[in-house]
Every structure is written in C-alpha cells, then in structure tokens.
Amino acid sequence: MPLTANDPNRKSWLNVPKDSDFPIQNIPFGVFITKDDVVTIGTRIGDFAIDLGALQQLNYFEGIELTDDMFMQDTLNDFISDGKKTWRLVRNRIAELFDTKNTTLKDNEAHREVVIFNIEDVEMQLPVLIGDYTDFYSSKEHATNVGKMFRDPENALLPNWLHLPVGYHGRSSTIVPSGIPVHRPMGQTLPNGETQPVFGPSKLVDFELEMAFITTDANVMGESIPVEEAEEHIFGLVLFNDWSARDIQKWEYVPLGPFLAKNFASSMSPWIVTLDALEPFRAQGPEQNPKPLEYLQQEGKHAYDINLQVAIEPEDGIETVISNSNFKYMYWSMAQQLAHHTINGCRVNSGDLMGSGTISGPTEDSFGSMLELTWGGKNPITLSDGTERKFINDGDCVIMRGYCQNDEVRIGFGEVSSKLLPPFTKKQN
Amino acid sequence: MPLTANDPNRKSWLNVPKDSDFPIQNIPFGVFITKDDVVTIGTRIGDFAIDLGALQQLNYFEGIELTDDMFMQDTLNDFISDGKKTWRLVRNRIAELFDTKNTTLKDNEAHREVVIFNIEDVEMQLPVLIGDYTDFYSSKEHATNVGKMFRDPENALLPNWLHLPVGYHGRSSTIVPSGIPVHRPMGQTLPNGETQPVFGPSKLVDFELEMAFITTDANVMGESIPVEEAEEHIFGLVLFNDWSARDIQKWEYVPLGPFLAKNFASSMSPWIVTLDALEPFRAQGPEQNPKPLEYLQQEGKHAYDINLQVAIEPEDGIETVISNSNFKYMYWSMAQQLAHHTINGCRVNSGDLMGSGTISGPTEDSFGSMLELTWGGKNPITLSDGTERKFINDGDCVIMRGYCQNDEVRIGFGEVSSKLLPPFTKKQN
Numbered sequence: 064m065p066l067t068a069n070d071p072n073r074k075s076w077l078n079v080p081k082d083s084d085f086p087i088q089n090i091p092f093g094v095f096i097t098k099d100d101v102v103t104i105g106t107r108i109g110d111f112a113i114d115l116g117a118l119q120q121l122n123y124f125e126g127i128e129l130t131d132d133m134f135m136q137d138t139l140n141d142f143i144s145d146g147k148k149t150w151r152l153v154r155n156r157i158a159e160l161f162d163t164k165n166t167t168l169k170d171n172e173a174h175r176e177v178v179i180f181n182i183e184d185v186e187m188q189l190p191v192l193i194g195d196y197t198d199f200y201s202s203k204e205h206a207t208n209v210g211k212m213f214r215d216p217e218n219a220l221l222p223n224w225l226h227l228p229v230g231y232h233g234r235s236s237t238i239v240p241s242g243i244p245v246h247r248p249m250g251q252t253l254p255n256g257e258t259q260p261v262f263g264p265s266k267l268v269d270f271e272l273e274m275a276f277i278t279t280d281a282n283v284m285g286e287s288i289p290v291e292e293a294e295e296h297i298f299g300l301v302l303f304n305d306w307s308a309r310d311i312q313k314w315e316y317v318p319l320g321p322f323l324a325k326n327f328a329s330s331m332s333p334w335i336v337t338l339d340a341l342e343p344f345r346a347q348g349p350e351q352n353p354k355p356l357e358y359l360q361q362e363g364k365h366a367y368d369i370n371l372q373v374a375i376e377p378e379d380g381i382e383t384v385i386s387n388s389n390f391k392y393m394y395w396s397m398a399q400q401l402a403h404h405t406i407n408g409c410r411v412n413s414g415d416l417m418g419s420g421t422i423s424g425p426t427e428d429s430f431g432s433m434l435e436l437t438w439g440g441k442n443p444i445t446l447s448d449g450t451e452r453k454f455i456n457d458g459d460c461v462i463m464r465g466y467c468q469n470d471e472v473r474i475g476f477g478e479v480s481s482k483l484l485p486p487f488t489k490k491q492n
Numbered sequence: 493m494p495l496t497a498n499d500p501n502r503k504s505w506l507n508v509p510k511d512s513d514f515p516i517q518n519i520p521f522g523v524f525i526t527k528d529d530v531v532t533i534g535t536r537i538g539d540f541a542i543d544l545g546a547l548q549q550l551n552y553f554e555g556i557e558l559t560d561d562m563f564m565q566d567t568l569n570d571f572i573s574d575g576k577k578t579w580r581l582v583r584n585r586i587a588e589l590f591d592t593k594n595t596t597l598k599d600n601e602a603h604r605e606v607v608i609f610n611i612e613d614v615e616m617q618l619p620v621l622i623g624d625y626t627d628f629y630s631s632k633e634h635a636t637n638v639g640k641m642f643r644d645p646e647n648a649l650l651p652n653w654l655h656l657p658v659g660y661h662g663r664s665s666t667i668v669p670s671g672i673p674v675h676r677p678m679g680q681t682l683p684n685g686e687t688q689p690v691f692g693p694s695k696l697v698d699f700e701l702e703m704a705f706i707t708t709d710a711n712v713m714g715e716s717i718p719v720e721e722a723e724e725h726i727f728g729l730v731l732f733n734d735w736s737a738r739d740i741q742k743w744e745y746v747p748l749g750p751f752l753a754k755n756f757a758s759s760m761s762p763w764i765v766t767l768d769a770l771e772p773f774r775a776q777g778p779e780q781n782p783k784p785l786e787y788l789q790q791e792g793k794h795a796y797d798i799n800l801q802v803a804i805e806p807e808d809g810i811e812t813v814i815s816n817s818n819f820k821y822m823y824w825s826m827a828q829q830l831a832h833h834t835i836n837g838c839r840v841n842s843g844d845l846m847g848s849g850t851i852s853g854p855t856e857d858s859f860g861s862m863l864e865l866t867w868g869g870k871n872p873i874t875l876s877d878g879t880e881r882k883f884i885n886d887g888d889c890v891i892m893r894g895y896c897q898n899d900e901v902r903i904g905f906g907e908v909s910s911k912l913l914p915p916f917t918k919k920q921n
Contacts, residue, residue, distance in 0.1 A: 194623075195665050200748060221746050226689050227680050231748035232661035232755070236624050236839045237713055246714040248836035251656050251785060260655050262785045265836075284666055284757070285675040285916030311836070317650050319629060319660035320749025326661070327836040328713070356680060356691045407677035407694075407740070407756040408916050410665045487714030487837050 064151045066339055068158040071471035075161045076169045077179070079109035084466050084475020087161055090154045091334035091476075092139055092299070095185040102188070104134040104142065107334060108161055112185045115157075117178045123160060123168065127152045138192045139335070140414040143279045143298045150298065150337060187333035189240045190301075191277055191414035196238060196329075197404060198273075198305060198418040199230040201395040203349065205423040208435045213313075225353060228395035228403050230420075233305075234326035238416065240333045244482040247457060248327040250311040264486045265308035265324075267440070267454045270461045271421040272373050272431035274390050275303040276397050277335055280413040282405055290361050290402035294338060296411070297397055302332040302371075302463045302479040303418050309434055309454070331416075332463075332479040340474050344368045344467040346391045355399070358406055365396035369476075371422060371465045373431070375446060378458030383446040385436060388422050388429045390465070457485045493580045495768055497587040500900035504590045505598045506608070508538035513895050513904020516590055519583045520728070520763035520905075521568055524614040531617070533563040533571065536763060537590055541614045544586075546607045552589060552597065556581045567621045568764065569843040572708045572727045579727065579766060616762035618669045619730075620706055620843035625667060625758075626833060627702075627734060627847040628659040630824040632778065634852035637864045642742075654782060657824035657832050659849075662734075663755035667845065669762045670908040675916040676886060677756040679740040693915045694737035694753075696869070696883045699890045700850040701802050701860035703819050704732040705826050706764055709842040711834055719790050719831035723767060725840070726826055731761040731800075731892045731908040732847050738863055738883070760845075761892075761908040769903050773797045773896040775820045784828070787835055794825035798905075800851060800894045802860070804875060807887030812875040815865060817851050817858040819894070886914045 068090055075087035085091070085107045095105050095112055103116035115134035118124065127149070133142055142149070160168050168174055200206055203220070206229075210219030223229060239245070247268055251260045281288050281296035288296060305325065312324030348366035369390035376382035395403075397417070405411060421431040430436045433454045437443055440453035455461060460482040466475030497519055504516035514520070514536045524534050524541055532545035544563035547553065556578070562571055571578070589597050597603055629635055632649070635658075639648030652658060668674070676697055680689045710717050710725035717725060734754065741753030777795035798819035805811035824832075826846070834840060850860040859865045862883045866872055869882035884890060889911040895904030 195663050197663075222682075222687075223689070223743055223746065227744065229744070229748055229751075231751050232663055234624050234626075234661055234838060235664075236841050236844070237837075239713070246837050249716065250836050253651075258651075259782075260652070260785065262787060284668070286918075287678065287916075308836070314652055315656065315658070316747070316749075317652065318745070318749070319658055320745075320747070322658075322660050323833070323836040323838065326838045353688075356689065358691060404752070407679050407737070407752040408666075408675050409663060409752065409755045412665050415665070487716075489715075 064148050066151060066342065068154040069340065069342060073158060074163045075108050076163045077108045077111050077161055082473065083109050084473065084477050085109055086472060087158055088472045089336060089340050089474045090157050091336045093190045093334045094137055094139065094188040096188060097180060098184055102137045104136060104139060106157055107182065110182045112180045112182050114178050114180065121174055124153065124156060127156060137188065138414065139190050140192050143277065144413040146279060147295055151339060154337065154339065187240055189238065190333060190335050193235040193238055193414055193416045194412045196233040196235045196416045197230050198233045198420060199228050199395065199400050200420040201228050201393050201400065202420055202423050203394040204392065204425055205421040205431060205435065208423060208430065212439050226355060228400045230400065230404065231320045233329065237326055238329045238331060241330060241479040241481065243330065244484045245306055245328040245330065246484045246487040248308050248311065248323065249486055250308060250323055251314060252310040253314045260314060265311050267309035268483060269307045269309050269433045269454055270373065271305040271307055272371060272386065272388060272463055273303040273305050273418045273421060274300050274369065274465065275331065275416050275418040276300050278401065278411050278415045278417065281411050284410045285408040287408060288401055288405045290359060290398050293398035293401040296401065297338050299335040299337040300341070301335055302465050302476050304330040304461060304463055304479050304481060305418055306330065330479050330481040332476050334477055336474060336476055341367050341467060343469060343472065344474065348391065348396055349394050358402060359399050361396065361398060365398050366391045366393060369465050369467050371463065374462045375452060376460040376462060377446060377448060377450065380448050382462060385444055386428060386430060388424045388431055390422060392422060392424050393419055455483050457483055459483050493577050495580060495771065497583040498769065498771060502587060503592045504537050505592050506537045506540050506590055511902065512538050513902065513906050514538055515901060516587055517901045518765060518769050518903045519586050520765045522619045522763045523566055523568065523617040525617060526609060527613055531566045533565060533568060535586055536611065539611045541609045541611050543607050543609065550603055553582065553585060556585060566617065567843065568619050569621050572706065573842040575708060576724055580768060583766065583768065616669055618667065619762060619764050622664040622667055622843055622845045623841045625662040625664045625845045626659050627662045627849060628657050628824065628829050629849040630657050630822050630829065631849055631852050631860070632823040633821065633854055634850040634860060634864065637852060637859065641868050655784065657829045659829065659833065660749045662758065666755055667758045667760060670759060670910065672759065673911040673913045674735055674757040674759065675913050677737050677740065677752065678915050679737060679752055680743060681739040682743045689743060694740050696738035697912060698736045698738050698862045698883055699802065700734040700736055701800060701815065701817060701892055702732040702734050702847045702850060703729050703798065703894065704760060704845050704847040705729050707830065707840050707844045707846065710840050713839045714837040716837060717830055717834045719788060719827050722827035722830040725830065726767050728764040728766040730764055731894050731905050733759040733890060733892055733908050733910065734847055735759065759908050759910040761905050763906055765903060765905055770796050770896060772898060772901065773903065777820065777825055778823050787831060788828050790825065790827060794827050795820040795822060798894050798896050800892065803891045804881060805889040805891060806875060806877060806879065809877050811891060814873055815857060815859060817853045817860055819851060821851060821853050822848055884912050886912055888912050
C-alpha cells in the first residue's frame with residue numbers, strides 16, 4: 064500500500080496558511096461536534112475541519128471496505144481496529160479528494176457545504192475511548208534530573224533504567240482534550256521537616272511535556288508483539304500534558320508509584336497525527352549502551368524528529384515560551400515500549416494510549432517540567448510580564464506545541480492547551 | 493427504599509441446596525451466554541441462572557423505570573449507572589417473583605423455560621466493561637509482611653501507610669472472569685547476586701487474595717466523594733485474584749511501581765454481590781491509630797465480615813486449602829478508599845473496579861499470597877498429594893472462595909478459579 068498521501072508535491076484546493084501544521088500531507092484524525100450538534104469523525108486541512116462521516120455518506124470512500132457508519136461515530140476506536148492498510152487507503156483517498164488536480168468535490172457546492180467547516184465552528188472532542196493508559200519514563204535526561212534531585216546525584220539512574228523502558232499504569236477517566244480547564248487538586252502532603260501530613264490544595268502543580276501514541280488491538284492475551292512488528296500497531300501520536308502535583312507525589316508514591324499526584328488530569332491534543340504522516344521524520348535515537356536484551360533490540364531509525372515547545376500564558380497575559388525540546392531525545396523508542404509492554408502477554412486494545420514520559424533534552428532550556436526547569440523551585444523562571452514561576456499558578460494556561468519540518472513539508476500537531484483553575488467548589492460549577 | 497430482598501425469612505420456589513452461596517437473599521448480578529448464544533444480564537438463585545433480559549421482555553419489571561433493553565446487554569454498566577434506588581427496586585422485584593408466596597412465574601411454564609437455566613448450561617462472562625482498575629494495598633498485615641521481607645523488619649510500614657490508603661493503577665485489559673486460564677509470563681529479571689538482567693519465564697508466579705468493588709459514576713472531574721457518601725456509589729463486590737510475578741516485580745518496580753509483574757492477568761468471580769446483600773454482615777474494622785485526616789474519618793461499621801479461602805488444585809489432583817482469611821481485616825474501608833481516590837477530583841465511572849490489595853490476616857495460615865505463606869519461598873507448603881509449593885506451578889489451579897454467614901442466612905460469592913498454563917506459544921493457541 065503506497066503512501067501517496069505523503070507526496071510532498073501535492074497541493075490542496077483548500078487554502079493552507081504558510082507554516083500551518085496541517086498541510087494536505089498531514090491528514091490527521093479527530094472527532095468533533097458541529098454547530099448543529101452532530102458528532103463525527105473528521106480530519107483537518109489548513110484551518111478547515113472536514114467531516115468524514117458526511118464524506119462517507121456521499122460515497123466518497125467507495126471502493127474502500129468500511130462499515131456503513133465507520134465515520135459517523137464518536138470515537139476512532141473501530142476505525143483504528145481496521146488496521147494500517149485501511150488507514151492508508153483512507154488517507155490516500157482524502158489526499159486525492161482535496162488535491163488541486165481533483166475537482167469532484169471542489170466543484171460540488173452542496174457537498175462542500177456539508178463536508179467542510181471552519182475550524183472555529185467545530186468543537187474538538189477526545190478522539191478515542193481510551194481503555195488503558197500507560198505512562199513510560201523514557202527520557203534519560205528526565206530520569207537523571209529527577210534522580211539527582213530526589214535520590215543520589217552520583218547514581219541518578221536506578222539500576223533497571225538502562226535495561227528496560229520503565230513504565231506504569233495511569234488513569235484513563237481523567238484524560239481530557241485540549242481546552243478543558245483543570246482544577247488544582249486537593250490532597251495529603253507532608254510539609255518539609257514534619258512528621259504529620261496535612262490536607263489542602265497542592266502547592267506544587269506542574270506540567271509534564273510528553274507525547275503519547277495510540278495503539279490498535281494487536282494481540283490476544285498471552286501473546287507478545289515483537290519489536291520489529293510493533294510500529295505496525297501504532298496508529299498515531301498526540302501531544303500530552305501529564306499534569307502532576309509534586310508535593311502529593313512525594314508523600315504518596317512509595318512503594319507503588321504515583322497515584323493521586325497524577326490522576327486528577329492529563330490533557331491531550333485532539334488531532335491524532337498518523338505514524339505514516341511522520342514517516343519522513345524518522346531519526347536515529349540515542350545510542351543504547353548497554354545493549355538491551357534481544358527482545359528489545361532493533362535496527363534502523365525508530366526515533367522521530369518532532370520539535371516540542373512549552374509556553375505559559377498567565378491569566379489575561381501573553382505567553383512566554385519556557386522550554387524547547389524534541390521527541391528524538393527519547394532513549395527508548397515507541398516500538399521498544401510496545402514490545403516491552405506486551406512481552407508478558409499483556410493485551411493491548413484499539414484506542415489504548417501510551418505516554419512517553421516527560422521529554423527533557425540535554426540542555427537546561429529543553430527540560431520538560433517546571434520541576435526540572437526551576438530545579439525544584441530553586442531557580443524560578445521569569446515570564447515576559449515580569450512575574451516569576453516556580454510551579455504553575457492558578458489562572459495559568461500551559462500550552463504545548465509540536466511539529467516536524469524538512470525542506471519540503473511541515474507536519475504538526477497543533478497544540479494542547481489547558482488552564483489551571485483553583486480547587487473545585489460546588490458553587491463554581 | 494426498604495431492602496425487602498434481604499428478608500431472612502423469605503424462601504424461594506426454586507430449590508436452593510444447603511450451604512449454597514446463592515439463596516434468594518443474595519440476588520447477585522452477572523452476565524452470561526446461554527446455549528443458544530444469547531448474551532444477557534442475569535442473576536442466580538441456588539444452581540439456577542435467571543435471564544433478566546427475558547424477564548424484562550415478559551414485563552416482569554413493569555413499574556420500575558428502566559430503558560427497554562436494560563438487561564439485554566453484555567455489560568452491567570448502564571444498570572449500575574442507574575443508581576442505588578434502581579438496584580434496590582430490581583432486587584426487591586426479583587425476590588418477590590421467586591418467593592414461594594408468588595406463583596405468577598412459577599405457574600407459567602412457557603415463561604419459566606425462557607427465563608431459568610441450569611447454571612451448568614450458561615457460560616459466565618466479565619460482568620462489566622472496566623474503564624479503570626485501581627488496586628489498593630490496604631491490609632496492614634500484608635504491607636507489614638512485605639515490608640519485613642523486602643525492606644526494614646524494624647520499620648516494615650512506610651511512613652505514609654497509616655495516613656492514607658496507598659493505591660496504584662492497574663491494567664483493565666487483562667482482567668478475566670473465573671475459568672479463563674492464565675499463561676506464565678515471560679519477562680526480565682535480575683538473578684540474585686547478578687548485575688545483568690536475564691530474559692525468560694517468571695519463576696515466581698504468585699496469587700494475591702483480594703476482593704474488589706465496582707463503582708457507579710459518582711462525580712464530575714474535579715469533584716470529590718465525601719467518605720460518608722461513598723458507600724452509596726459502590727454497587728457490589730467480587731473475589732479477585734491479582735496474579736503477580738514476584739521476580740519481575742522485584743526488578744522493575746522502582747521507582748514507579750509494579751507494571752508487567754501484574755498486568756499479564758487478574759481473575760475475578762463472575763457474580764457481583766451487591767453491597768445491599770452484604771448489609772447484615774457489616775463489622776467493625778481495625779482501630780485506626782493515628783486518627784486519619786478529617787476527609788478519611790468515619791463513624792460506625794464499614795468493614796464486612798466475609799470469610800475467604802484459597803486452595804491450590806494441582807493438575808489432575810485434588811485441592812488443598814492453603815489459606816483462610818477474612819475481608820474484615822482490611823485496615824482501610826472501601827468508603828475510605830473511594831473518598832481518598834477522589835479527594836483530588838479524580839473521576840470515577842460506572843464499572844470501575846477497585847481492588848483491596850492482598851488480604852492477609854494476623855496468623856500465618858491467613859496470609860493472602862504464596863510470598864507470605866512460604867515467607868519468600870523459605871518455608872514451602874506441602875499439598876495433600878505430598879508435593880511442595882514455594883510459588884505456583886504450571887498446571888495448578890488457584891481457587892478463591894468467599895462467603896458471609898450468620899444464624900439466618902449465608903451470602904456467598906461462589907469462586908474465582910483459574911489455572912496457570914506454561915508460557916504462551918503460537919502453536920498452543
């Protein structure tokens with residue numbers, strides 16, 4: 064199945080602004096609600112949202128084997144279940160339909176009216192029903208920074224870290240799409256130097272700059288996914304802000320890992336950019352030394368060169384970019400993560416989400432959390448309005464962006480943006 | 493809404509064997525497939541499975557507000573969403589229908605034939621679609637045993653343990669109903685005294701004797717559930733075997749908690765016994781010292797006196813009971829667990845499952861895992877066939893049972909039984 068959707072020379076008859084994340088070579092997948100309250104699966108070109116449910120009803124997917132209501136659903140899970148061959152057929156067909164050379168839809172005003180919306184006129188939803196959410200911890204720089212701060216600066220990485228992609232289970236029920244505000248969590252913490260915990264709002268709310276991939280159903284229980292096949296079962300990626308409450312985390316996390324410090328909210332960008340669209344941006348990952356065990360060994364390029372950025376926008380203020388990182392810094396590849404996750408026979412379903420863990424680069428301005436950027440609050444960041452931040456303030460909006468760029472094309476993710484609100488009260492809501 | 497379903501004097505016109513876990517006072521909920529491949533929601537009295545979908549179609553639930561297909565579904569999630577008032581109306585109605593005093597259904601042979609099945613003629617399914625699975629660690633005896641073995645015998649409990657119900661997220665995708673065999677997981681371990689990990693089958697596969705409760709959707713994101721309201725949002729309980737691979741766990745679990753050591757499988761009993769049915773068996777939990785923070789304080793009886801038993805049945809052998817424990821030993825109540833889980837605003841959905849953690853009693857014969865029963869393998873258990881066990885062997889079936897008993901009634905859970913198979917191979921399956 065050739066990936067003609069990726070052809071860098073293709074132009075769309077829809078206007079695509081310069082430096083848009085969504086040229087006709089991207090064709091991401093998402094779910095949106097129109098002004099008429101119709102929920103549909105869609106894609107995006109430039110600043111237009113395209114209703115794939117309407118396209119299907121108008122027979123534009125003729126010849127591709129799809130169930131009748133494939134795109135008239137409120138999640139992508141069934142489509143993802145259909146597998147990579149179908150994803151490619153659909154992306155290729157969409158590319159052809161919106162190609163300048165193709166005037167079928169372009170010249171049909173009645174069809175265009177029910178298919179194409181301004182992006183401002185739709186409301187993006189969570190694109191998948193996430194059965195299980197796993198979070199890895201695969202940035203060596205991040206794990207080293209955390210180890211230096213909380214454990215032993217001389218032995219920052221724990222003994223297992225270089226041998227396996229450390230990961231743990233997160234909570235699916237509180238993953239929300241970009242734009243949904245998040246409340247500062249209440250919880251138990253142990254003040255420094257005290258022996259009795261106290262109850263109150265978290266004082267150290269942080270973001271974690273992550274990317275996450277969405278899987279298809281790839282194995283039966285008991286079966287593992289070989290590392291060389293793993294990418295076949297990855298549908299695509301999103302930007303992911305794994306909100307964290309550092310003071311709650313510090314008190315609760317031994318011995319079973321973070322729990323309430325994490326599960327109050329995670330925010331994701333609404334468009335899933337397919338692994339296929341990212342194909343031109345494969346990169347060599349960091350050298351792995353020691354060589355991992357055989358089931359984790361892979362040849363070739365399995366990292367992806369995706370520029371990442373974090374900004375803070377204070378209430379009624381303007382944003383300040385506080386970090387520039389890159390997804391290619393990840394020590395463990397997504398394929399290695401998925402192979403490891405299933406080596407014990409753990410079943411993976413369509414719509415499962417796997418986070419990278421905080422993505423920190425090698426330099427201080429490329430760290431992926433306030434914890435690291437301010438080194439535990441010791442070196443506050445000054446925003447462009449002159450105010451300082453050790454962690455995130457109520458009213459701050461945290462914005463993460465990501466895009467790939469070469470000489471021919473730019474493929475981006477848009478953004479995941481969410482505002483931190485004060486603790487929840489009944490009255491407020 | 494009176495709980496007339498619990499009337500201990502009620503008798504059913506269906507035969508209930510002596511010492512059955514399922515007298516007419518139980519009325520648990522489950523999902524089964526009939527010989528004709530019909531999937532339905534059902535209940536159980538004695539050794540009869542009762543098709544609630546068929547009962548609903550025949551109008552036996554008239555007067556109770558239910559959607560038309562409420563019981564013609566393959567999960568209980570929608571029914572659980574309807575809330576405690578509806579659960580009670582339905583349980584009361586079922587009790588009335590099968591009461592010796594009521595001959596409506598009893599005398600209608602045509603109806604009886606489509607409603608009532610022998611339990612051997614149906615195949616039990618997972619009763620709920622589990623969105624998120626959380627596992628607590630709420631037995632003080634278990635946490636102390638593990639702390640003594642792996643950390644400091646003098647300070648076995650970590651500092652947070654007495655202040656909050658420690659918990660972590662598990663994996664929903666590998667929770668299976670009783671009867672489904674489980675493969676010994678492959679994985680990475682660090683042999684004693686070595687510095688390089690090796691790959692192979694886990695050598696230390698263990699069970700964990702747990703109970704788990706199923707919640708309804710109780711809060712919006714950001715909102716917490718007060719401890720005094722928490723029981724209103726608990727639908728019922730099941731027996732739960734949280735399979736564990738101790739050697740994988742030891743190597744992988746720092747710093748983010750157990751992952752592949754747990755997520756290869758968890759097994760649950762198929763009938764959800766309602767919290768209402770367990771009402772006569774409320775008990776006083778252990779004294780909590782130090783007094784927990786206010787959001788975890790509760791008055792009255794919030795433990796449940798449920799006798800628990802674990803047996804091992806070797807391949808082609810007879811079973812040996814190896815542990816007798818009780819759910820009332822739990823230090824933290826289910827209400828405290830749910831209040832803590834949501835104190836940060838974490839959303840809880842209908843069908844979410846929350847495990848107690850391993851339930852160990854105060855005596856050596858009441859421990860809830862092989863790890864504790866054999867003290868890390870040092871004191872093997874001799875089965876009735878003369879063979880020894882340090883952990884679970886391939887071919888062993890692990891059977892857990894649970895029941896409540898007073899002078900008037902016995903309410904039980906049946907069993908969760910699952911066999912450990914050798915590692916998965918493609919050929920085998």
